[in-house]
Structures are given as C-alpha cells and as structure tokens.
Amino acid sequence: MKHSALHTASYDASSLELDLDALRKQFPILTRTMRGKRFSYLDNGATSLKPEAVIAAESRYYTELSANIHRGVYEFSEQATVEYDGAREKVARFIGADRNGSVIFTKSTTESVNVVAYGWVRKYLGPGDELVTTEIEHHANLIPWQEACKAVGARLRFIPVNPDGSLQLESLEDVIGERTKLVAITAMSNVTGYMPDLERIIGLAHARGARVLVDGAQYVSHHPINVAELGCDFLVFSGHKMCGPTGIGVLYGKNDVLEAMDPLIYGGDMVSKVKRDEASYKPVPDKFEGGTPNIAGAIALGAAVDFLAEVGMQRILEHERSLLEYLVERASRVDELVSYGPDDLSVRGGIFSFNYGDVHPHDAGALLDQEGVAVRTGFHCAQPLMKVFGVTGTVRASVYLYNTTDDIDALIDGLARIKDVFG
Ligand SMILES: Cc1ncc(COP(=O)(O)O)c(C=O)c1O
Incomplete structure (x- = not known):
C-alpha cells in the first residue's frame, strides 16, 4: 500500500x-x-x-484474498476473516467503544436505523409508548420510526425546532417523559451542520429510562467521538462519508441491548444450530450479519479509519x-x-x-x-x-x-x- x-x-x-x-x-x-x-x-x-490507501485496501482484498470469511479452512479464507474482524476492531477503537459495546457491519446508516426499528422498536414498543425524534433529521432517521410506530401503535413525538434549525432544548423535559422508550437524534444536521447538545439529551433520556440512538452519519467523519463516554445506546454511520467505500455502514450498540434484539436479516452465517422447524442464533455481532457481508468494504473501512486517525x-x-x-x-x-x-x-x-x-x-x-x-x-x-x-x-x-x-x-x-x- x-x-x-x-x-x-x-x-x-x-x-x-x-x-x-x-x-x-x-x-x-x-x-x-x-x-x-x-x-x-x-x-x-x-x-x-x-x-489511495482505501482504494488500495479494497482492491488488495480482491487481488490477493478474494475468499469468503468464517467458512474456509484454507489460508486465504482465514486471512480474510482476520482482516474483516480486524476492521471491526479498528472501527470500535475509532469510536471509543469499550467491551460493553459492539460494532455491527451493515450496508449503510439507513440499514443500521432499520435494524433497530425492526429488531428493537417493533419488539419492545407498543400502544402508549413514545419515540422522540426531531424535524431536523435526515429521512433515514425518521421514516423507519414512522413506520415502526405505526406498526405497533406507539406515538412519535418531536423536540420543537427553532426557525434557525436549532432545537428548543428548554422543551426537552416536556417531550421526553416516562413513556419515552427511544430518543433518535442526529449528532449533526446534514442541512445546517447544527450539532445538538447530545450529552444533555442523553442524560435526560436515560434519567427517564429511555434508550438513545445517535445518527452519526455526518458527525463521525468530522469529529472525534467516544461512545463509551457519550453513553449513547446506539450509534449509526456510513463508511462512504468518512473516506471509506460505499456499501458499508456501522451499527454500534451496547451489548445488553443488542443481545435482546432480533436480527433484521436471517440466513446463513448468523446461526449456531438449525433444525427443520427452528434455529438458534450466534451471539452479537454475528447474529446481525446474516449472509456474505461486504468483506472488501469492511476491510477498506478499516483502512479509512486508520487514515483518519493518522491525520x-x-x-x-x-x-x-x-x-x-x-x-x-x-x-x-x-x-x-x-x-x-x-x-x-x-x-x-x-x-x-x-x-x-x-x-x-x-x-x-x-x-x-x-x-x-x-x-x-x-x-x-x-x-x-x-x-x-x-x-x-x-x-x-x-x-x-x-x-x-x-x-x-x-x-x-x-x-x-x-x-x-x-x-
Ligand atoms: C444525517 C444523515 N443521516 C443518514 C444519512 C443516510 O446515509 P446513507 O445514505 O449512507 O444510508 C445521511 C446521508 O446523507 C445523513 O446525512
């Protein structure tokens, strides 16, 4: 390279x-x-x-390895597995994840949000529950919640927005209440660059017993972040906005929440035992990565975070x-x-x-x-x-x-x- x-x-x-x-x-x-x-x-x-380092990493996977992961007993497959899992560790380090949290590879921020909407919101929210978001979100951090709330009869609520696109944080206490189960909020607006006070929002949400998903699609590529310190329950972002390739995204989550969630995608590589009528699933993160993942993309994302960390x-x-x-x-x-x-x-x-x-x-x-x-x-x-x-x-x-x-x-x-x- x-x-x-x-x-x-x-x-x-x-x-x-x-x-x-x-x-x-x-x-x-x-x-x-x-x-x-x-x-x-x-x-x-x-x-x-x-x-160049990212382009080279993606290309090198295809020219030198080109093998599937987790399945082969031969050298190139083992090496691809080591590099894929190594990329996961690099990304975890880059966002400051500690051993209480895990990085799951998805295809994008959009997919990561949907994994939570299907696997957590639809499982744990019901009539009377509330999901709080804002009007400054990218559609990717809005529509999956609209659909999930509709499906389970939960209420979608919004932190009021000021005319300049900032949030009325003085209204937080009115919106985030005992019925709030999830707060889904951007770390940085893709329209104005506005960055809400996440510490304050996460602090209040946790005090009310709610989980918090942070949309880091714009933020993670531009700012140092430490999820262990921030305390968010989920962080979602995309590789392509941070010098990495398209088709690779990240869902970070706290392990206890991820363990209790259902996967979005079922199939090969995420199962531990399969019988004719039922199956059991591997632990986190594998349970969320059914099918052959974007191996080259993950390895190249690892190169991207190396690059950003070095700069x-x-x-x-x-x-x-x-x-x-x-x-x-x-x-x-x-x-x-x-x-x-x-x-x-x-x-x-x-x-x-x-x-x-x-x-x-x-x-x-x-x-x-x-x-x-x-x-x-x-x-x-x-x-x-x-x-x-x-x-x-x-x-x-x-x-x-x-x-x-x-x-x-x-x-x-x-x-x-x-x-x-x-x-
Ligand atoms: C704030 C924000 N969230 C989510 C997304 C969706 O990202 P992707 O299209 O990579 O899924 C974007 C993309 O522009 C974004 O800016």
Whole structure:
C-alpha cells in the first residue's frame, strides 16, 4: 500500500495544521478537472472522496484474498476473516467503544436505523409508548420510526425546532417523559451542520429510562467521538462519508441491548444450530450479519479509519472550522444570499446551506458545476426541515479535510457568474 506522501508529511503532534499539499496528493480524484476547471468538491455531506490507501485496501482484498470469511479452512479464507474482524476492531477503537459495546457491519446508516426499528422498536414498543425524534433529521432517521410506530401503535413525538434549525432544548423535559422508550437524534444536521447538545439529551433520556440512538452519519467523519463516554445506546454511520467505500455502514450498540434484539436479516452465517422447524442464533455481532457481508468494504473501512486517525480527527475538526468561518465571512458579503442554520458557529460543523436571490437551487448548482464546483441542491432528504425554513430546497456546500480556501473562493466567485446569468 502506498501512502508515502502522507508519511512524508510532517505531522507535528502539537500542531493542528494540516499539511494540505501532502494530504491532497492522497486523493487521486483531486488531480482531475471538472468542466475543464479546477475541481472544487463541496459535496462531502453526500459522500467523501477516497484516499489511495482505501482504494488500495479494497482492491488488495480482491487481488490477493478474494475468499469468503468464517467458512474456509484454507489460508486465504482465514486471512480474510482476520482482516474483516480486524476492521471491526479498528472501527470500535475509532469510536471509543469499550467491551460493553459492539460494532455491527451493515450496508449503510439507513440499514443500521432499520435494524433497530425492526429488531428493537417493533419488539419492545407498543400502544402508549413514545419515540422522540426531531424535524431536523435526515429521512433515514425518521421514516423507519414512522413506520415502526405505526406498526405497533406507539406515538412519535418531536423536540420543537427553532426557525434557525436549532432545537428548543428548554422543551426537552416536556417531550421526553416516562413513556419515552427511544430518543433518535442526529449528532449533526446534514442541512445546517447544527450539532445538538447530545450529552444533555442523553442524560435526560436515560434519567427517564429511555434508550438513545445517535445518527452519526455526518458527525463521525468530522469529529472525534467516544461512545463509551457519550453513553449513547446506539450509534449509526456510513463508511462512504468518512473516506471509506460505499456499501458499508456501522451499527454500534451496547451489548445488553443488542443481545435482546432480533436480527433484521436471517440466513446463513448468523446461526449456531438449525433444525427443520427452528434455529438458534450466534451471539452479537454475528447474529446481525446474516449472509456474505461486504468483506472488501469492511476491510477498506478499516483502512479509512486508520487514515483518519493518522491525520488526526482534532486536526480535521480545526481545519473544517476555519473553512466554515472563511465561507461564512465571504458569503456575508454576497448580496441576496440567504443562509440557513444557527449564527453561532461553535454549534455547527462544516456545512453551509443557502439560497441565492430567487434562483432555483438546481439552477445555481448547474451553473456552479460549469465553474468546476460540486455542491448538492434540493431538499437533502430533510423535507420537514425545509418546511421549517419555508423553502423547497437549498444549495449545500459541505467541506472535508482536503478542502482549501480555493474551493470556497471558487464557490463564491461562481455566485457572481450566477448573477451575470440571472441578473
Ligand atoms: C444525517 C444523515 N443521516 C443518514 C444519512 C443516510 O446515509 P446513507 O445514505 O449512507 O444510508 C445521511 C446521508 O446523507 C445523513 O446525512
């Protein structure tokens, strides 16, 4: 595996500066142009770019091992098993899991939420019970709860939201009560970057006897996290947003909760004994990983967390903070730009959603594409939050470790071009 440029970058442990030149060389796609212009990738909220080390890890599995896990008695299968289980340990370390919790591989955040919705909510909630969530969630952390609550007759409740997309935490005590069984909340909004005070929410939920699921799809890739300290019962996230491949996601859960849950997928590899009319299942995590898993994806996710850990999550966080400040400052000087999210940047990650005059977000995105700038446009799988803002969509720019102020400049300069076209 070649990641020489990263190794030659001198990471002084006391410095929070990223060596951007060396870092950017790790991402082969950054050598490409888009529409003949410098490629400014500002769609990291949708998915991240992949470093050479991750691409190499995925490819190496297919070129050197290509064997199924947990089944073979031959060398390559044993090695694939060791690497797959090793990736699980790397991910567990990366999120600070202790021996009271386990990492289960799924295909995505969406699947991880569904595992809990089917295996826990539908099993343990009934009429009179309540599941608390918010209107700032990605649909992946809303629709599975809507359906599960409908199926069992439980009530879905919402922590009230402010007009800027932050939550009214002063209302927490009114919403999270004795009937609350689960609080499902994002750690970072994919529309505004807003990060609710999770410690406060988890503290109250636990005091009321409720479990807490944290949607870390946006957060885990950008912030250091320690689930053992945070105390959440579940954490869900996706590999593809954190320099890893698509098709691999994580469900972290506390062991006692996972043991008491039913799997979503039944079949091979998750069973301990099968008779004609019934079967018993392996312990956690295997019971949740029926069928041949995404072995290459898991191994490559292991490489992704190695990569992120080596760069340093605190360093990534500081870099993105300075990019967000720069973006907000430059955007504040653009007439007719309306942005969404709390003014207090200390509660926000590197996401900036906006509209420009009455230009439709898709038109703005298409013109930015002509300038080599990749942004996301639309309702961002968060229609209830769009309703709060009174819009049908926004343009979203989201940064990651390899972005520079040049990318932000390209975005802001691109807006001038939109002005030329739309007047
Ligand atoms: C906050 C949040 N939750 C959940 C998801 C769903 O992730 P995936 O599509 O990888 O399942 C996303 C994806 O954008 C997200 O931003």
